[in-house]
Amino acid sequence: MSESKSTNIVWHQGTVERPQREILNRHRGFTIWFTGLSGSGKSTVSVALEERLHGMGCRTYRLDGDNVRSGLNRDLAFSPEDRIENIRRIGEVAKLFRDAGVINLTAFISPYRRDREMARALSSDNDFVEVYVDAPLDVCEQRDPKGLYKRARAGSIPNFTGISAPYEPPEEAEIHIRTGESSVDECVEQIVAYLLANDYIESGLVETAGDG
Numbered sequence: 001m002s003e004s005k006s007t008n009i010v011w012h013q014g015t016v017e018r019p020q021r022e023i024l025n026r027h028r029g030f031t032i033w034f035t036g037l038s039g040s041g042k043s044t045v046s047v048a049l050e051e052r053l054h055g056m057g058c059r060t061y062r063l064d065g066d067n068v069r070s071g072l073n074r075d076l077a078f079s080p081e082d083r084i085e086n087i088r089r090i091g092e093v094a095k096l097f098r099d100a101g102v103i104n105l106t107a108f109i110s111p112y113r114r115d116r117e118m119a120r121a122l123s124s125d126n127d128f129v130e131v132y133v134d135a136p137l138d139v140c141e142q143r144d145p146k147g148l149y150k151r152a153r154a155g156s157i158p159n160f161t162g163i164s165a166p167y168e169p170p171e172e173a174e175i176h177i178r179t180g181e182s183s184v185d186e187c188v189e190q191i192v193a194y195l196l197a198n199d200y201i202e203s204g205l206v207e208t209a210g211d212g
């Protein structure tokens with residue numbers, strides 16, 4: 001599935017490349033990869049984090065499972081093979097956004113460790129930050145923001161993650177947020193603190209924007 005069918009292709013180099021874009025953007029391009037059960041809070045936290053980063057003067061773009069599956073990945077369902085292909089494509093799209101010098105936030109269940117590692121392997125050492133959005137299944141099920149758990153329990157949604165399909169939690173995610181214990185704001189601040197402490201972003205972009 002992930003094997004290339006294209007042959008005789010030659011990479012065409014541009015004159016404006018990632019370093020030039022990053023200078024213009026005044027920050028690096030990198031990926032913040034959220035993973036977690038349905039209802040764990042991937043979309044909620046990624047939206048709030050994007051707003052926070054945007055307010056700090058960062059160029060951002062959010063890729064969300066439900067949204068991408070209504071367009072680019074509309075041909076994919078939830079079999080293991082389709083989930084693998086889903087994450088493979090998102091890994092490649094995230095790579096394009098890094099090349100564009102943009103901070104991209106991906107919010108996919110991405111249940112398989114191997115697929116997340118594959119997405120990470122497309123990045124250089126430090127431009128992939130995995131965030132484990134951790135909430136116990138019973139908390140997610142109680143939240144059930146879209147009523148999907150109820151339908152999955154009733155048997156009308158097959159292969160539902162956590163119920164009838166597996167989720168493999170990260171073993172070494174850069175960031176571990178517990179949305180059953182911390183508020184959305186606290187989760188966002190935990191991530192921002194990590195990004196600042198590890199030089200992914202710097203404070204003061206907004207204050208200095210337009211200088212020089």
Ligand SMILES: Nc1ncnc2c1ncn2[C@@H]1O[C@H](COP(=O)(O)OS(=O)(=O)O)[C@@H](OP(=O)(O)O)[C@H]1O
Binds near residue numbers: 069084
């Ligand atoms: N069978 C099954 N299992 C899990 N989720 C399901 C399923 N069917 C539909 N949905 C809805 O699809 C969203 C998950 O899509 P993803 O692309 O993130 O899934 S995956 O990474 O390929 O596993 C998921 O969104 P989130 O609740 O935001 O995680 C659901 O809204």
Ligand SMILES: Nc1ncnc2c1ncn2[C@@H]1O[C@H](COP(=O)(O)OP(=O)(O)O)[C@@H](O)[C@H]1O
Binds near residue numbers: 039044
């Ligand atoms: N600390 C928290 N972080 C994220 N979501 C939370 C938190 N506390 C409660 N919630 C609620 O949990 C639900 C998470 O849903 P959603 O963000 O769609 O999850 P996912 O994208 O992982 O499926 C929302 O209704 C949100 O308001």
